[in-house]
Amino acid sequence: MTALPLHAKRGVGRGEGPARLFTLLLATALAFFFGVPLCLLLWQANAPGLVWSEVWLAPESLQALAGTLITSIGAAAFAFTIAVPLALLIARTELPLRGPLKAIFTLPAALPPFILGMGWVSLANPRAGLLNLLLGAGTFDIYGKLGISFVLGTAGLPLVFLPTLAALSRLDSSLEEAARLSGASPLRTLLSISLPLALPAALSGTALCFLFAASAFGVPYLLGVTASPPTPTLTTRIYGEILMGQGGLPRAVVLSLELLVLAAFVLIGSRALAKRGEVRLSSGKGSSLRPMSLGRWRVPLASMSVVLAVVLVVLPLLAVALTSVQPVWGQLSGLSAKHWSGVLGNPRTIDATLRSLGLAAAAAGLVTALGLGIATTRRRSLELLSGAPYAIPGTVLALALLIAFSRDLRFVLFDRFALVLALGNSVWMLLVAYTIKHLAFGARNAADGLAQVDGTLAEAARLSGASPLRAFFDATLPQLRAPLVAAFLVTFLTCVTELTLSVLLIPTGRDVLGTLLFELQSYADPGSAAVIACAFVMLVLVLQFAQAVVARKRAH
């Protein structure tokens, strides 16, 4: 045998017959459930009589585009302004309480932004918000562009915070020490060396935060539609058009394309920035990090960080908790458990909870298994493709699935499969949507995990007499437990209260937790919505705590 660089291509026997079939199967499934719907969406947009420019340039569309751009830029700018200084402080200085602060600022990543929005409605509704009850009506108004930017910026904070923190922790500390020896003060070192080196990562995260805000549906709906004057965004307009049925559908499709183009541009920019950051950071060898002393700034900076953490994350969650025990919304009049007993005993809630838990567990299982499958093929193209649905705004994905698999349009291409795939108006459609959307979680985690597993482990098993498949199960798979469990949990938590896809794809007369939350909060009963939100936040906190405990035990 010749000495080929085999390391790059160690899969479950890439290129062997069964493996090739497996790859083909995965690719076909992805094409069928994602590629085809997207193509059909584009095909719909080419329907005769539909002039794109007319739809895009209509006053209400321009208003929606402006709403999306302003709130997304606002959210991204807010997240950048808060997250970058925080990351610098937490990663590179002796700020007290770094651990708890990091955990609190990361928490929004695990929560649906809608819950933060609910918290702020409870706090800063101009008439009935708790802050306004305390400080006088009209002091704060969370509705409108500013409020949406603020809430989405908080929810998207971890998207900037975490990559910046990671870039800073990978920084070779001798780069900073060299600056000190050159005569730079600690602050000067932080600003002229550490910050510029972490900036590509921070900017790439900021672009992702913009994308996240532009794709958001729940928060702009909650805080935009009922604002005065109303603040439409592209996602809420698309939703409105879809609700109008056949007449609105073409317009929804054309607006979706607009959102899609926007997303693509931002995503490409973000990728380029992230790549630039990689090049800059990889030159350092990374020695042990020595945090900088803050001197007399220690206490003021720590207090400021704590206040920020409380205001941005803790306060809205507390407000949700308080709302769930307020007998009458918008009045400070004692506490009551009536919402809790009402919601927990309600058959509709129980029904929705069971459906959500089942769907989330099934989707998480599928995502983990399929993600592992995609990662083991070691085909970069398949991995990239599996990441695409997550990058696409949920509203657009839902619309594409709706067009492809609703009864009306199915016959166009899938006549023969009509009986097998009656997805339209069924819960199965949600399962497909959840799985496709979050496939990236599984593929990413599994691929990262596989990249860290020493390939010689499986080779040793092969030489001990195991078949390729057996070697994979006996030697490689056990090393992947942590990333796979993480993929399952993240997908599960995201799907349990998934809102954007659910609102558009839920069969009539059924509920999942996300749609129930949306409906209760938007139309009927904020107190009951708060109960569901509270229960979910507690679930997240318990799971995160459990994960931390397990991680700590493993470290010892």
Added chain:
Amino acid sequence: MADVQLIGVHKAYGATAVVKGISLRIESGEFISLLGPSGCGKTTTLRMIAGLETLDAGTISIGGELVDSEKGHVPPEKRALGMVFQSYAVWPHKSVAENVAYPLLLQRKPSSEIAQRVTQALEWVRLGAFAQRMPSQLSGGQLQRVAIARALVANPRVLLLDEPLSNLDAALREELRGEIAALRARLGTTMIFVTHDQHEALALSDRVAVMHQGVIEQIDSPQKIYQSPSTPFVAGFVGGANRLEGRVEGRSFICGAHTFELPERVTAVDGPATLAVRAEELELGSTGPSLPLLARLFLGSATEFRFTLGESVLRVVGPARDVKPGESVRVALQHARLYPR
């Protein structure tokens, strides 16, 4: 240029003491190496001189000015030193010229002076043509030269070098070693060089301080360190001597079941002792104890023979001989050092 003085310097991380009461005086313009295995405290000592670590007890003065004691600590940026790191630490977001100009920029020098001194510093390290390059376009050896130029550009009182050659391949290492020696001769800067490589230390230094477990075992000129190591550790670390535990009786050294005759020039006192003998100071021949050959390694200019001696291995380097592993050969001392215990 300045002298550096350490008096009774202690440093511990938690319960583990890394530097245990080091006293050391480095003359102005001197080139001194801190030599020792990893974990001996040499890098910590250097980082304390740099101001990147604070000491627990003792004092450090640079140019007569007290920079670190239990009472106070002058931060690194106020010490006017230059430092070269093992990992180069060339800032990847700044060009070569910007990297080198940085210390002068912080001293608020006029831009014409900065430009002139940067050009000069880059000439010193033969990188004049690379001023506008970005670090990602340079090789490891070139990056380390940028780092040296940056460390020297502001005329530091002392240049600190923390294993600057360890990340380079063998050929580059020799080349850069020569350049450091040339720069030193040209600029006369006080230099403190940390290394685990005895060849680097011996080749470059006026004096070498051999460190072991947080203390200086010996500080002397390279010749003295090599020729008369004062402890068995120094003998073992510099020159890679065999160390045998045994006792002296008259003119014999008894090691387990074997007895070596001591050469005439070795002075011996009866009693337990450690004998240090370099591989090239042993001779295969007709005298001495007969030892079984374990392995034979061809080194090119010579051959290394490894013998079993009790529980340990005795290394002998000499001209090639036709002995096979398993056969026994007589081994005699030509020279050795005795350290009574």
